Amino acid sequence: MSEAVRVAIIGSGPAGLSAAARAAQLGLSHVLLEKTDHLSDTIFKYQKGKHVMATPARLDLRSDCRFDEGSREAILGIWDEDAAANKVTVAYRAEVVEVTGEKGAFHIRTASGDTIVAEHIVLAIGTQGNPNRLRCPGNDLPHIIYQVDDPEDFRDRHITVVGSGDAGIENALGVAEEALENRVTILNRSKDFARAKAKNVSDLMEAGENGAIDIRTETQPKIVEPGWLTLETPTGDERIECDVIVARLGSVAPRAFVESMGIEFTGPDREAFPKLSPTFETTVPGIYVIGALAGYPLIKHCMNQGYDVVEFINGNNALTPADEKNLATIFANLPQQKTVGEWLDHLRVRVRIFADVSPLQMREFMLDSKLAYYPAGEVVFEKDEPGSSLFAIADGHALVEVAPGVTVPIEQGSIFGEVGLISGRKRGATIRAGEDSIFVEVSRTAALKLMGAVPGAKRVIERISLERQLLQIFKGGLRVEDLAPVIDGAEVIRVSAGKPVVVEGDAGDDVYVVRSGSMVVEKHIGGRPIFLRYLPAGSYFGEMAVLSGEKRNATVKAAVGSEVIKLTGAGFKAMLAARSQVRAATEAAVAERAAMNGFIESRKTSYTSAVDLYSDTASFIMKEGLGEATDALLIDENLCVGCDNCEKACADSHEGLSRLDREAGRTFAHLHVPTSCRHCEHPHCMADCPPNVIHRGPDGEVYMEDGCIGCGNCMRNCPYGVIRMESTPPPKPGLLSWLLLGRGPGPGEPSPQWTKANMPEGKKPKKIAVKCDMCKGIAGGPACVRACPTGAAIRVSPEEFLSVARLEEDAD
Amino acid sequence: MATLFRRRAQRTHVERVRHRRHEGFLRYANFRWAKISGMLCLLIVASYALVDVTPRPNGGSWYGYTLGTIGAALILWLTALGYRKRRMTSDYWSLKAWTSAHVYLGLSLIVIGTWHTGFQLGWNVHTLTWALMMLVILSGLYGVIVYATLPAVLSNNREQMTQMQMLEAIRAFDRQLHAAAQPLTAEDTAPVLAALDEDPFAGGIRARLTGRYPRCATAAALRALAGSHAADAEARGKVVGLLRQKEAALARLRRHLRLRALLEIWVYVHVPLSFALIVALSAHIVSVFFYW
Incomplete structure (x- = not known):
């Protein structure tokens, strides 16, 4: 192809297709490059009949191609029609291997050796x-x-799965289902399955x-032949029957390209x-990135961006993004009109935290955020209220209640509520508007995205959070200025589960603050480690050695993967010296902890078995991953x-x-998890939810709102199944x-047979993620606990369960 | 994100009742219902002794009617537990509290019902009602005893396995047995095949409750192979080993099923008898008023 096209679009997914359709409608010379022989390979590869959702519902679709929720087949069919109707020029089997040149004359070389010359490039490769x-x-x-795609496609076959990651194991388990009568082999190049999740391995x-x-x-594998596979094994070559090979060897991320x-x-x-400009242009002028690669995994976003990017390339700078009306509603209820x-x-x-944010990023953050006007004195949130969003002060100032009747101001431009970003626990203090103010509330996910994308924002947030965390822990009139010696030498350390931070008997006077995760404190008594205490995020330890000058009197290790902030002993002492109240409060806390240690030690001599049981129960609970549980x-x-x-009550x-599955799970000393x-x-499940529907609710529950697209990421990410x-x-x-009358299946979850027989005609069941929401919105509280006839079931947090009161009762 | 931004003022947050420790239904609220029920019984015994009913204590006296009304109302309320247990309304209630009240108030019926009779028993519908009530209470008492003693045994026996896993383990041994038994002679194969065909749930109610399976095909196969002198000693040794493992897995499953049966069987007596009691009670009340 010698003549230059105005725009070459690489990738024919929803974003690329929509861009090509717009280019065709505008009469721009264009070409849509697709490496396979069909449009939209990612969606093409979805499981047969998969129901594709059209979230977010509030966003309008702006594209020359149609899209609404429906089956994979229906959507692909519509797009094929729309591509034809819009007269889109598609080059199939055109895998791009290299791009050279600059704006106005990019040279795009494909795997088959063709070169396409284009003035602009839109990258929509997902x-x-x-x-x-x-x-x-x-x-x-x-x-x-x-x-x-579907394990049911394979019956009575010899199947070999190559690859030892989660994808390979899940595929192998899928096709090995007994009813399918396949003979399944899985190959692993190494000795163990180190890359896979523990649940999959077991x-x-x-x-x-x-x-x-x-x-x-x-x-x-050594040689593949039809019907046979030769294997290279530690004991020599071996030839096995094999009709299908499933290769799950990972993939090359497109980043390098x-x-x-x-x-x-x-x-x-x-x-x-x-890095993108407001018009999706990258740092290379003339190359634009849209869709999942730009950080927008949802189909509707992709299609809108395809439309917009071609309008921008065509010189339409007056175009307002499709989300303009959504943003307008966010700003609608404020006293000022802008x-x-x-x-x-x-x-x-x-x-401050928005200073380095690009206008495009700013739009996105605002969509996940809220701007609200608070009259002077209004409470923004209260102490111990669950919540994980971050607030920024656009106008006015906020007041933090550090002690009853004592408030500290937070000035305009700063932030509050940042503890929620790091630790998913409750709010540490009550915050009110100091004057008539406007605060931006950014959801935790949006704030984390902001920190990931804008290093400047991350620095500001981290510094402020550290200051605040210390202010909350060491109460008593401490000011930001007093913290300078401590913060300048502070260091954030990641600790993997089970690793000690402080070892009993060692010298050292550093003080640690648990930033995220949790710790257990153990002491060697009578030749074995005895559990003393569970420290949730927001606690501190190591202060005893600073005050007493002696060696560490207990071992502190991470219960789960955690982050601690290390403060130097010298800096800590300087901080205590600056405020006598803080010193007194810290000494009181130390005395209380020492008294508790003493109590457990004294019990150990007289009630060995009770202390051992308490300690073993604590280790069991930690081993079950409950160290990161809140309930x-x-x-x-x-x-x-x-x-x-x-x-039954849950269902x-x-x-x-x-x-919940009552019978499954581990048990220790009749305590069953x-x-x-x-x-x-x-929550691991929250980590990668494309429609972002997993949230933490007002009672600390992690729940899913409507809009699940059924991708299964949360299910795979949950280590507890x-x-x-x-x-x-x-x-x-x-x-x-x-x-x-004996009608229906009775209480509890109906059997799959009943469900199948009673599913209304024509209704195709759509599989979405289902998880415990702690009976959110049900006034009586968790149904599992209410419905237990004998009192066997309780819901607790580890710190509630492992209280010393338990030990006292057991010993008595 | 709706709730994320919900303001404090609009919150409908309900303080939930939380328990930090496990507390069984018998100990519920520091034996609240045991105390209430005990007081009730004491009150009845004392008042019975103090109230001078003429010509003699009788169900038809004003005192007898009072106790009878209390007893009948209590019986109907106690029956409602079955409904409460299955009706998942959203308001706060604790089935444990209901169970606790059910147990202790149910026991108090011994006093309420018996003292209501004025100790006049005979061969009539009235005494039938009393007898049925005592049988219901007796079966319930058995239930309380097994609920208090068997769960720990059930837990120890299953050793973190689920019932499905127990069945799966048996199926796994069956698969291995199937392969290992191939080289055996015909006469050694027959008992192994019989063991493979055995349904772990078969054996009837008697075997389920006693845990004894005299016709167990796996045990029979073990006996047969132990006595065999066929020329397949090596293969037989392997099969015997697998049969022993399967026998152990079967034994665990059977203990599990037995314990579950013991925990459930009494309900099949308790509930039908309760309905019989309500029928008899109705007849008792109607007849009393008919022959006023």
């Missing part, structure tokens, strides 16, 4: 990357597949022991995105009669699905009609 391929002879045979090992999967370690064009990213970490653009500029000038279901198996009324309090959500301090992907069963007949 984040899927290319799967790594097998490297042995025969690797081009068609029976090698790189993903399993499931795989169990399947191996049951004979459902043949697990071959230190083995790799993007960087090869000279495009800069916001940072070195994996979450970083390309346009959206003016508000955004106002905030960027006045708030967990614990069952006393001395009381549990196995009636499963908790599960009946929600939409017919139980969110069932498979049920523990509402982690930092408490999230199910299920479709809602049809409504059941009432309880009385079951009791008196």
Whole structure:
């Protein structure tokens, strides 16, 4: 192709297709480059019949292509029609391998050797990357597949899975389902499955022991032939029958390719995105990035951006983004009247953390945020209220209540509520508006994204959080100025689970603050470590040695992966010296802790077994990952009669699905931790939710609001296996009609058979994530606990459960 | 994000009742219902002795009617537990508290019902009602005893396994047995095949409750193979080993099923008898008023 096109669009997903359609509508010469032989490969690869959602509902679609929620097939069909109707020029099998040149004359070389010359490039390649391929002879045979759409497609076959990551193990377990009668082998080049999640590994090992999967370690494929596979094993080559090879060898992220064009990213970490201007232009003029690669994983965003970017390239600078009306509603209820653009500029000038934020990023943050007017004296939030959002002061100032009747001001331009970003626990202090003020409330996810994308914002937030955390811990008239000696030498240290921070008997006078995660304190008494205390985030330790000048009198180690802030002993002493009240308060706290240690030690001599049980129970609870729990279901198996009324109550309090499995899970000394959500301090499930529907509610519960797209990320990310992907069963007949007439399946979750038989005609069940929401919105509280007839079930946080009161009662 | 931004003033936050420790239904609220029920019984016994009913204490006296009314109302309320247990309304209630009250107030019926009779028993519908009530209480008492003693045994026996996992373990041994038994002679194979065909749930109610399975095919196969002199000694040794493992897995599952059956069986007596009691009670009340 010799003649230059106005715009070349790389990638034909929703973003690229929408961009190409707009270019075609505007009459721009264009080409849409697609590496496969069909449009939108990511969605093409979805499981057959998968229901695709159209979130966020509040955002209007602005594209020449249509899109509404529906099945994968319907959506792909509509897009094929729209591509044809808009007369989009598509080049299939055009995998781009290199881009050279500059704005006006980019040279795009494809894998087949063609070169396309384009004035502008729109990169819409998504984040899927290319799967790594097998490297042995025969690797081009068609029976090698790189993903399993639906395990049910495989029946009575010899299947070999190559790859030891989660994807490989999950595929192997899927096709090894007994009813499918496949003979499944999994190959692992190394000895163990170190890259996979523990749950997957244990499931795989169990399947191996049951004979459902043949697990071959230190083995790799050597030669692929139709029907056969030669393996290279530690004991020599071996030829096995093999009809299908599933290769799950990871993929090459597209970042290297993007960087090869000279495009800069916001940072070195994996979450970083390309740096973009308000018109999606990268640091290389003439190259634009949209869609998932730009950080927008939702289809609607992608399609709108495709439309917008081509309008921008065409010189339409007056175009307001499709989210303008959403932003306008955010600014609508304020006393001052400004346009959206003016508000955004106002905030960027006045708030410190927004100083380095680009206008495009600012728009996005505001969509996840709220701007509110607070009259003087109004409470923004109260102490001990759950909440994780960050507030920034646009106008006015805030007052923090550090002690009853004592307030400290926070000036305009600063932030508050930042503790929620680091530790998902309750608010540390009550905050009021000091005068008529306007505060920006940024959701935790948006704030974390901001910190990831804008290093300047991250620095400001981290410094302020450290100051505040120390102010809250060491109360008593401490001021920001007093903290300078401590903060300048402070250092954030990451500690992996089980690693000690302070070891009993060592010298050292550093003081540590638990920033996130939690710690356990242990002391060697009578030749074995005895659990003394559980320290949740926001506690401090190591102060005894500073005050006494003696060696460490106990070991402190991380219960879960945690972060601690190390303060030097000298700086800490200087801080105490500055404020006698703080010194007195710290000494009082030390005395209290020492008294408790003394109590446990004295009990150890007279009530050895009670102390041992307390200590062992604590270690069991920590080992079960409850160190990161804020509220967990614990069952006393001395009381549990196995009636499963908790599960039934759970199902009946929600939409017919139980969110807990009573019988599964580990047990120690009759204390059973069932498979049920523990509402982690930092929920793993929240980490990667494309529609961002997982939140922490007012009672500390981690819950999902409507809008789940069924991607299953949360289920895979949860280390405790408490999230199910299920479709809602049809409504059941009432309880009385079951009791008196025997109609319906009765209390609890209906059997799959009943659900299938009673699903209304034509309704296709859609599987979405289901997890415990701690019975949010139900006045009576958690149904599992209320419905336990014997009192076996309770919900507690680890610090409540492991109180010394427990030990006292046990010893008495 | 709706709740994230909810202001304090609009919050409908309900203070939830939280327990930091496990507390069984018998100890609930420091034996609140035991105390209430005990007081009630004492009150009845004392007043019975003090009130001089003429010509003699009788269910038909004013005192007898009072006790009878209390007893009948209590019986109906106690029956409602089955409904309460299954009705997941959203307001605050604790089934543990209901169970606790059910147990202790149910026991108090011994005094209420018996003292209501004025110790006049005979062969009539009235005494039938009293007898049924005592049987219901007796079966309930058994329930309380197994609820207090068996859960720990059940927990120890299952050793963190679920019932599904126990079944899966047995199936896994079956698969291995199937493969290992291939080289056996025909006469050694037959008992192994019988063991493979065995349904772990078979055996009937008697076996379920006693935990004794005299016709267990796995045990029979072990006996048969131990006595076999066929020429397949090595393969037989392997099969015997697997059979022993399967027998142990079966034994665990059977203990599990037995304990669960013991924890449940009494309900099948308690509930039907309760309904029989309500029928008899109705007949008793109707007949009393009919022959006024």
